[in-house]
Structures are given as C-alpha cells and as structure tokens.
Amino acid sequence: MLKPLFAAAALAAALAVSGAARAQEEAPTPPRQQWSFYGVFGTYDRAAAQRGFQVYKEVCSTCHAVKHLYYRDLEELGYTEDQIKGFAAQSQVTDGPNDEGQMFQRPARPSDRFAPPFPNDQAARAANNGALPPDLSLITKAREGGPDYVYAILTGFVNPPASVKVPDGMYYDEYFPGHFIKMPPPLSDGQVSFTGGAPNKVADEAHDVVTFLSWAAEPNLDDRHRMGLKVILFLIVTAGLFYAAKRKIWARVH
Amino acid sequence: MTVPATTHRGPQSRILRWIDYRLPAVSFIEHELTGYPTPKNLSYWWNFGSLAGIVLVIMIVTGIVLAMHYTPDADLAFDSVERIMRDVNYGWLIRYIHMNGASMFFLIIYIHLFRGLYYGSYKYPRELLWMLGVVILILMIATAFMGYVLPWGQMSYWAATVITNLFSAVPVVGGKIVTLLWGGFTVGNPTLNRFFSLHYLLPFIIVAVVGLHLIALHQHGSNNPLGIDHRGPQDTIPFHPYYTIKDLFGLSVFLIVFAIFVFYLPEAFVSADNSIPANPMVTPNHIVPEWYLLPYYAILRSITFDFLGIPSKLLGVVLSLGSLVLLFFVPWLDTSRVRSARFRPWYRIVSWFLVAAVIGLGYVGSQPPEGGVVYLGQLCTFYYYFHFLVLMPLIGKLERPRPLPTSIGEAVLGTRPAAERA
Amino acid sequence: MSDVAQSHVSSGHEGETRRDFLVLTAAAVGAVGAAVTIWPFIDSLNPAKDTLALSTTEVDLAPVQVGQRLTVAWRGKPIFVDHRPPEEIKAAQDVDAASLRDPQPDSARVKKPEWLVVVGVCTHLGCIPLGNKQGDPRGPYGGWFCPCHGSIYDTSGRIRQGPAPLNLVVPPYDFTSATAIKIG
Numbered sequence: 001m002l003k004p005l006f007a008a009a010a011l012a013a014a015l016a017v018s019g020a021a022r023a024q025e026e027a028p029t030p031p032r033q034q035w036s037f038y039g040v041f042g043t044y045d046r047a048a049a050q051r052g053f054q055v056y057k058e059v060c061s062t063c064h065a066v067k068h069l070y071y072r073d074l075e076e077l078g079y080t081e082d083q084i085k086g087f088a089a090q091s092q093v094t095d096g097p098n099d100e101g102q103m104f105q106r107p108a109r110p111s112d113r114f115a116p117p118f119p120n121d122q123a124a125r126a127a128n129n130g131a132l133p134p135d136l137s138l139i140t141k142a143r144e145g146g147p148d149y150v151y152a153i154l155t156g157f158v159n160p161p162a163s164v165k166v167p168d169g170m171y172y173d174e175y176f177p178g179h180f181i182k183m184p185p186p187l188s189d190g191q192v193s194f195t196g197g198a199p200n201k202v203a204d205e206a207h208d209v210v211t212f213l214s215w216a217a218e219p220n221l222d223d224r225h226r227m228g229l230k231v232i233l234f235l236i237v238t239a240g241l242f243y244a245a246k247r248k249i250w251a252r253v254h
Numbered sequence: 255m256t257v258p259a260t261t262h263r264g265p266q267s268r269i270l271r272w273i274d275y276r277l278p279a280v281s282f283i284e285h286e287l288t289g290y291p292t293p294k295n296l297s298y299w300w301n302f303g304s305l306a307g308i309v310l311v312i313m314i315v316t317g318i319v320l321a322m323h324y325t326p327d328a329d330l331a332f333d334s335v336e337r338i339m340r341d342v343n344y345g346w347l348i349r350y351i352h353m354n355g356a357s358m359f360f361l362i363i364y365i366h367l368f369r370g371l372y373y374g375s376y377k378y379p380r381e382l383l384w385m386l387g388v389v390i391l392i393l394m395i396a397t398a399f400m401g402y403v404l405p406w407g408q409m410s411y412w413a414a415t416v417i418t419n420l421f422s423a424v425p426v427v428g429g430k431i432v433t434l435l436w437g438g439f440t441v442g443n444p445t446l447n448r449f450f451s452l453h454y455l456l457p458f459i460i461v462a463v464v465g466l467h468l469i470a471l472h473q474h475g476s477n478n479p480l481g482i483d484h485r486g487p488q489d490t491i492p493f494h495p496y497y498t499i500k501d502l503f504g505l506s507v508f509l510i511v512f513a514i515f516v517f518y519l520p521e522a523f524v525s526a527d528n529s530i531p532a533n534p535m536v537t538p539n540h541i542v543p544e545w546y547l548l549p550y551y552a553i554l555r556s557i558t559f560d561f562l563g564i565p566s567k568l569l570g571v572v573l574s575l576g577s578l579v580l581l582f583f584v585p586w587l588d589t590s591r592v593r594s595a596r597f598r599p600w601y602r603i604v605s606w607f608l609v610a611a612v613i614g615l616g617y618v619g620s621q622p623p624e625g626g627v628v629y630l631g632q633l634c635t636f637y638y639y640f641h642f643l644v645l646m647p648l649i650g651k652l653e654r655p656r657p658l659p660t661s662i663g664e665a666v667l668g669t670r671p672a673a674e675r676a
Numbered sequence: 677m678s679d680v681a682q683s684h685v686s687s688g689h690e691g692e693t694r695r696d697f698l699v700l701t702a703a704a705v706g707a708v709g710a711a712v713t714i715w716p717f718i719d720s721l722n723p724a725k726d727t728l729a730l731s732t733t734e735v736d737l738a739p740v741q742v743g744q745r746l747t748v749a750w751r752g753k754p755i756f757v758d759h760r761p762p763e764e765i766k767a768a769q770d771v772d773a774a775s776l777r778d779p780q781p782d783s784a785r786v787k788k789p790e791w792l793v794v795v796g797v798c799t800h801l802g803c804i805p806l807g808n809k810q811g812d813p814r815g816p817y818g819g820w821f822c823p824c825h826g827s828i829y830d831t832s833g834r835i836r837q838g839p840a841p842l843n844l845v846v847p848p849y850d851f852t853s854a855t856a857i858k859i860g
Contacts, residue, residue: 040518068336072729111729137336141521142529217529220339220346227347228517232510238709239506241702246499248698253294253491319717323724341725344716499699502706 027177030145030152033207037214040229043222044215046078047198052212053077055192055205057087060136063128063183065116068137069216072110076219084110091115129169131182140210140217147214149175154206157185286472291490292497293478295662299373300476301504302366307464308505309359314457316352324404326450328443331406332531350520356398357523358512360546363391371584372605374593375477381585383470388581390463395547395578397456400449402544407528412541414441414449420554423568440534480665481594482658489662540622548619549612550574553638555623556631573635580642587642589650592658600653604645611637732860734852737791745808747796750859754796755847756808756820757857760831764818765789768832778843782832785846793849793857794833798822800840805829820844 036045053074056066071088075081088108093115096103108115118124125132134142143149156174166172170180187202187209194200198208215221265271265280274280323342325334338345367387370376376384403414418435422428437444475484484490491497515522523545527538543551557570564572595602611634618631659665723731733750735757740746746757758764768782769789786792798805800822806812807820807829815821816837817830827838834843849859 068333068340070726070729072725073340111726138529142526144526146526224346224350224517224520228513231513231517234709235506235510235513238702238705239503239510241698241705242499242503242506245699245702246503249495249499253496315717319720322721337724337726341727343719343722343724345720345724347716348720495699499702502702506706 027175027179030148030175033148033151035147035214036211037221040225042225044077045211048208048211049077049215050079050212051192051194051198051205052208052210052215054194055187055209056136056212058192059186059205060209061114061117063117063124063133064136065118066114066137066216067116067135069114070110071108071112071114073219077215081110088112094119129182133183136213136216138217140214147210150213151206151210153181154187154209155203287498288492288494290472290475290493291484291487292476292493293484293489293662294491294496295478295480295665296476296497296500297479298500298504299365299369299479301501302362302369304501305504305508306359306362306366309355309362310457310460310464313352313355313359314461316348316355317454317457319348320352321454324450326404326447328406328446328532331404331446335405347516350516354512354515354520354523356401357515357544357546358508359394360398362508363394364546367391367581368605368609371608372595372602373477373479374481374588374590374595376585377588377593378585379474380470380477383467384585385582386463386467386470388578390460390467391581392578393456393460393463395550397453397460398544398546400453400456403446403449404453405528406446406532408530408532408536408538409525409528409541411441411532411534412538413543414445416541417543418445420571423565423571425568442534477593478662479594479596480659480662481592481597482662484662486663542620545616545620548617549615550577550619552615552619552631553577553635556618556628556635558628558632573639577638580639584642584646587646589647590653590655591650592655597656597658598649598653599656600649601646604641604649607637608641611641732858734856734858736856738855742790747808748859750795750847754804754808755859756792756794756796756833756844758792758794758808758831760790760792764831767818768792768830771830771832771834776843777835778841780832780834780843785832785834785843787849787851791857792831792833793847793859794844795847796820796844798824798827798840799835799842799844800825800827800838805844 035042036048037043056064071084074084074087079087088110091108091114092105093108093112094103095106098104118127121132140147140150145152152175153173156176157171158174160166160172160179164172164179167180170182171184172179173181187205189201192200192205198204218224265274265284270280320338323334323338323345325331335349338349340346342348370384370387399413399417403410418432418441421431421435424431433439435445436442437448475490478484525538525542542548551574554570554574557566557573560566561569590598590601592598595605614630614634615638618627618634621627623631731751733748733755735746735748735755737746737757737759740757740759742759743761744759746759748755748757760768765782771782773779773781782789785794796804796808801824803822803824805820805822805827807814813821815828817828819829819831819833819836821828822838822840825839827840828836829840829844830836832843833846835841847859849857852858
C-alpha cells in the first residue's frame with residue numbers, strides 16, 4: 001500500500017548516490033574519519049573549531065582567503081565580542097575613497113569580512129609561482145570526499161615512491177589527484193601551540209583545522225540538524241494521525 | 255460522458271451565498287473538490303498528482319522569497335547565494351527546500367507519469383490530459399535547467415555551456431541560434447540575466463497548463479487501477495473527505511522523505527563542483543547534469559556514429575529531445591483496448607523493462623562515456639525507442655488481456671478492497 | 677482545508693464522534709505545522725545578519741575639536757556630531773523649553789553638554805539640513821538650516837522656525853570612553 005512511496009524514496013536515494021558517483025581520479029579514496037558533525041545528531045566540536053581557527057590564522061591565512069566569513073561569525077564558535085574585535089583589529093582592510101578620493105587601509109572591524117592575504121587573484125598567483133591558493137570558505141563542500149578529503153590532503157604529504165620523479169616546485173601528496181600538489185606541506189608537529197595543551201601533532205592540527213573549515217562552509221549545520229529532528233518527529237506524529245483519520249473515514253467504504 | 259455529481263446542498267451561510275451568487279467560487283469548490291465523484295478504488299499511485307501540485311506551490315513560494323535576496327549578475331550571483339545561506343534569516347532552509355524540492359518534483363512527476371503509462375490513463379478519452387502532462391514535463395525541464403544555472407557555480411556555468419551548445423547541431427542556422435541564446439560569444443552575464451527572467455516566468459506558465467490539465471481531468475474524472483469506467487454512484491465516492499484525507503496522509507509521508515533530504519542530506523543531489531564559483535577558463539573533470547536530466551543526457555551521448563548522412567551530434571540531439579516528443583504519441587502508439595496493465599499480462603512485464611532502461615540511462619548519464627558504459631547507453635536508448643515504437647503497438651494487438659471485472663463497485667466489494675492493494 | 681466541515685449525505689455510521697475527534701485532532705496538528713512553517717518565510721524578510729551587523733557604529737571623538745562638527749553614517753543615515761563650544765551650550769540651555777514647538781530641554785537631548793549627537797534628517801520631509809560643513813549656513817539660531825523648505829534648528833537641534841514638526845532625532849548612543857561613542 002505504501003510501496004509506491006517507499007519505492008520512490010529508495011529510488012531517490014539510489015539516484016542521489018549514482019548522481020554523485022564518479023570514475024576514480026588518479027588518487028585513492030580518502031579514508032573515512034570521525035567527525036563530530038557527521039550523523040543525524042552531529043554538531044561542531046567548538047573547542048576543535050577554535051583550535052582550527054587558530055591553525056588557520058597562524059598557518060593557512062598567509063596564502064588562503066576565507067572571503068565568505070565575517071569576523072562577527074566567530075561568535076558562533078564561542079568567542080566574546082572583545083576577542084573578536086581583537087582578531088579583526090590584527091588585520092588591515094581597504095576602505096574608501098576618503099574625501100581626497102584615495103583608498104586607505106584601516107584595521108578590520110567585526111562587521112568586515114576576513115581580510116584576504118592578497119588583494120586579487122593575480123597578486124596571489126604572483127606570490128605563489130603562478131599557483132592560486134583557493135579560497136577556503138567552501139572547500140569542504142567543493143571537493144569530492146568533503147572533510148575526509150581535505151584531512152587526507154593535509155596529512156598525505158609523504159615521500160614519493162622511488163620510481164616517481166616529483167617536478168620542481170611541486171610536492172608529492174598521497175591523496176591529491178595526480179599526486180603532485182603545488183602547496184608545500186603546511187603543517188608540522190607542534191607548529192601551533194594550543195592553550196590548555198591540546199595535542200598538536202600534524203593529525204591533530206589537521207583534524208582541528210578541517211573542523212573549523214567545515215564550520216566555515218556550513219555554519220548552520222547545528223541548527224539544521226536540530227530543526228530537522230523536530231520537524232521529522234512532528235511529521236511522523238502527523239502522518240500517524242492522518243493515517244488513523246484516513247482509516248476511520250474510509251471504514252465507511254470498506 | 256460526464257458522471258452525475260453526488261448530492262450537495264450548496265453554500266450554507268448567507269455570506270457564502272452572497273459571494274457565490276456574484277462569483278461562483280464556493281459552489282465551484284463544492285462541485286469540483288468537495289463533492290466531485292472519484293472512483294472508490296484509487297490506490298496510493300494516485301496520490302502523486304496532488305503531491306506534484308503541492309510541490310509546485312512550494313517551489314513558487316520558496317522561489318519568490320529567494321528572488322528577494324538573489325542577484326542575477328555574473329559577478330555577484332554566487333556571493334548572493336552564499337549570503338542567503340549565511341546571513342539571511344532561515345535563508346539556508348528556504349534555499350535547501352527549493353533545491354531539494356526540484357528533485358522531489360521530478361521524482362514525483364516521473365512516478366506520476368509511470369502510473370499513467372502502466373494503467374493506461376492516457377487512453378480515450380484522456381489523450382489530451384496526457385499530452386498536457388507532457389507539456390508540463392517539458393516546461394519543468396526547461397525551468398529546472400535554467401534554475402541550476404543561477405547559482406553560477408562551476409557546474410551551473412558548464413552545464414549551461416554544454417546544453418546551449420547543443421543548438422549548434424541545427425543545420426545552417428545552429429550557430430546563430432546559439433549566439434542568440436547566449437546574448438554573447440559565450441555563456442555570460444546576458445545569459446544569466448535572461449535565464450533568471452525566464453526561470454521566474456515559466457513556473458506561472460506551468461500553473462496555467464496545470465489548470466488546463468485539471469480541467470481536462472475533471473471532464474471525465476480519474477482513471478483507476480482497474481482501468482474500467484465508473485458507471486454510477488456505486489462506483490464513486492466524493493473526493494472530500496475520502497481523498498482529501500488520503501492525500502493529506504500521503505503528503506505527510508512525502509514531507510518526511512523531503513525533510514530527510516532538506517535537513518540531513520541537503521547536497522545529495524548536487525555536484526561538489528557547484529560550490530566553486532564559475533570559471534570560464536577551467537572545465538570540471540566531469541560535467542554532469544542534475545539526476546533528473548541524466549537519461550536525456552545519456553541518450554544524447556549514446557549516438558557516437560553518423561547515420562544516413564546525419565552527423566552524430568545532430569542525431570544525438572534529435573533522439574534525446576525525441577524521447578520526450580515520443581511521449582505525446584503514446585495514446586496512439588498503444589493499440590490495446592484494455593487500459594490497465596493489471597489485465598495485460600505482456601504489457602505489465604514490459605512496463606518494468608522500460609523502467610529498467612530509464613534507470614540504466616540515468617546511470618549511464620552519470621558516468622564518463624567510456625568502455626562498457628557507452629554500450630549500455632546505446633542498448634537502453636535502443637530499448638526505449640523499441641518499447642514505444644514497436645512493443646506498444648504490437649503487444650496491444652497480439653496479447654490476450656485477462657477478463658475485466660464488470661464494475662468497480664463489484665471489484666471493491668469482492669474479496670479484499672481494491673483500494674488497499676498497492 | 678477541511679475547515680468547511682460539512683457532514684455528507686452518506687450512510688450514517690456509529691462512532692462518528694470518535695472519527696470527528698480524530699479528524700479534528702489531525703487537522704489541528706496539521707494546521708499548527710502549517711503555521712510554524714510560515715514563520716521562517718516571514719522572518720527571512722527581516723534584516724539579515726550582515727544588515728544587523730552594520731546597525732551600530734563606533735565613533736572616535738578625539739579628532740573633533742571644540743567648535744567642530746562631524747558627519748558619520750549610521751544605518752544609512754547621516755549623524756551630526758557637534759563638539760559644542762560654551763556659547764552654543766549656553767544658547768541651547770537658555771531657552772524656555774515649554775515655548776518650543778516640540779518642547780524639550782537641552783539636558784534631555786545630550787549626555788554630556790559639550791557633545792550633541794543627532795540624526796541629520798529634517799523631520800519635515802527628510803532632507804539633510806545644512807550646517808555641519810565649514811561654510812554652511814547655520815540659520816539664525818546657530819544650529820542647522822534645511823534648504824528644502826526652510827526649517828531652522830537651534831544648537832540643540834530643536835525646531836525653531838519652518839515647517840518641521842519635531843526636533844532632530846537623538847539616536848540611541850553611549851559613551852564607551854571619554855572620547856568615543858557607540859551609536860545604536
């Protein structure tokens with residue numbers, strides 16, 4: 001009786017999976033990691049996201065922008081208004097023109113977007129041997145494999161097999177498609193010191209920065225999961241009520 | 255032959271009678287909705303029409319609200335969508351409803367269409383009803399295609415490039431047509447602007463055609479799983495409350511599925527590449543349309559050879575679009591005088607082959623066109639056309655249908671109520 | 677949908693009240709669901725987070741000398757900041773508030789008498805009065821003069837002549853330090 005509806009749902013799921021399936025790139029599938037935000041009840045581990053923000057600020061922000069984040073968004077990670085003003089004020093942004101018609105630099109405010117390391121793509125390329133470090137605001141959504149992939153890249157800088165010659169200016173990464181990536185290994189053990197002494201091996205730094213970047217890509221995930229649970233439970237109750245009403249009304253016909 | 259309406263008493267209150275005398279809205283609703291005689295044996299396969307109508311309304315409402323925040327400019331579109339996702343109150347929710355609603359809409363429509371094929375709902379006297387449905391499907395495809403371009407991600411841009419380039423297959427004037435569509439020398443800002451305008455317009459044309467579709471439906475009433483006409487009040491029940499409550503129940507079950515996607519798998523149907531802003535200088539590794547367009551895409555790419563002097567590209571376009579155009583002729587391609595596949599032993603089996611072929615085409619469309627995938631696509635394309643052009647006419651003539659029940663009422667009162675059978 | 681609750685001409689059955697209760701409950705639950713669903717759509721029209729983030733402006737007053745006036749933007753509107761010299765303060769305070777069109781003593785319009793902060797939008801029909809820039813006419817009361825229809829404001833931003841009905845609006849603001857304010 002409900003076959004058509006269940007069949008429809010199964011079909012939708014199957015098609016969704018098939019739609020996303022791709023032929024294998026020349027790199028292995030990144031291994032699955034444990035993320036606090038996976039699953040129906042997933043939420044962002046705020047402490048990890050704060051450490052990840054620190055990693056971004058101290059390491060990644062040299063080359064990578066996150067233009068879709070505003071400093072005020074950091075409030076969601078648990079920072080206070082004063083802390084956010086402090087982070088913002090560390091960077092300069094371009095403003096203007098002033099009354100003389102000149103653009104000028106001023107310290108960033110919480111209402112500003114994260115200051116980019118380069119004013120435009122061409123400047124970014126010029127400073128990076130022609131390579132463009134991608135904006136990281138959506139990186140965990142913009143790559144097949146999502147957070148697992150980004151984590152795999154960051155922890156995948158290994159020595160190449162003996163037979164492989166790595167071109168000049170590039171580095172060997174196990175999970176990057178084609179294996180040759182222009183980014184030098186960004187993380188090293190103990191590179192970022194976390195207050196409270198949280199572990200800071202490469203794997204930990206990578207885990208934390210990927211948590212931060214996942215939040216940056218989907219800040220509404222916690223709300224979405226919470227609302228989803230309430231909506232679906234409500235709908236189950238409603239469906240049950242409507243079903244009972246339907247049976248009662250149709251009793252006349254049968 | 256119209257069915258006599260079940261008795262209804264007309265508007266009760268004085269205010270309603272005042273309105274009705276001047277604008278017969280109240281008696282219209284009573285005649286066409288409340289008291290409207292419907293076969294008493296409709297199964298849950300008949301829920302999908304009203305579901306589609308509701309999803310259409312959902313799409314229009316979410317679309318109008320999104321349009322209040324979206325900027326249709328090539329430099330600003332992607333960022334405006336991110337603003338909706340991050341800064342607009344509940345913007346992420348409205349966007350995800352719209353995005354996943356499109357997939358749900360097509361899922362519902364394909365099931366609705368298959369229901370029509372299986373139970374012969376396209377046969378006399380409902381041929382025009384069926385054809386209006388095919389028009390709606392084509393309008394939906396156009397709307398959805400243009401909608402996918404609007405976020406101006408990598409897949410938006412390149413899908414637009416590939417599909418608009420198809421028109422260059424038209425002999426002689428193909429190139430000029432493509433330039434006209436683009437408004438430039440490539441897909442660009444002019445293209446985006448006009449797609450936004452048309453994406454806003456087309457749903458209202460769909461609403462109008464849905465109106466015609468419903469008028470045509472009400473001329474002779476719904477078909478039913480037995481495929482036999484209803485002959486009197488013993489075969490029908492008023493739409494309200496029986497089918498209103500059944501539709502509401504079906505709606506709430508659908509909403510659960512919908513909610514699972516919106517809240518937990520919101521990007522299941524979308525390519526990761528569309529989270530990258532459009533870059534005319536970089537082509538994604540695999541350009542893949544949305545899942546509901548995959549079968550047509552697969553047919554297009556299956557034609558890898560010239561035939562009878564027709565270039566393969568043109569042939570691919572013709573057969574791909576032809577797969578939709580073919581649907582218009584189904585009422586005449588099927589020669590059987592029995593409507594419902596329940597009583598047609600050969601057609602019943604063959605119908606599922608069609609489903610398998612279409613799913614096969616969907617899979618083919620999602621994969622890079624190399625190796626065995628190409629052969630599978632060609633096989634499924636061949637079967638699709640074979641099914642409609644050869645099997646349907648032949649089976650209608652050659653198979654021996656099972657004996658039909660004398661009436662719906664008798665079938666319902668018989669063993670298990672027919673309405674409870676899936 | 678089923679608010680037109682009409683009983684139908686059909687073979688009567690026992691248990692109608694039970695069915696009605698069930699149907700009513702289902703309908704009520706459905707209606708609640710529908711109402712709750714509408715709120716996000718309405719709320720999406722409210723100011724978005726980026727708009728709200730610009731709803732406060734901090735102004736550093738240190739560079740504004742005595743006798744100088746400053747214009748800053750707040751929520752898309754100009755704000756006049758006046759570092760009032762003693763003559764202006766006295767002129768503002770020496771007025772019988774009750775005799776004004778919009779009676780307000782100067783003390784009710786300032787937090788510190790040497791700083792006047794008002795929204796620079798004429799309360800008549802919305803033009804921006806002159807008087808905040810060097811060389812602007814200030815009108816006979818030394819405050820501001822609106823060129824559109826001749827409204828004249830005094831050194832407390834109060835309407836003295838002309839068609840405007842109300843004094844220049846004082847926005848919500850606080851001193852965050854001796855030389856800085858936060859508006860909004």
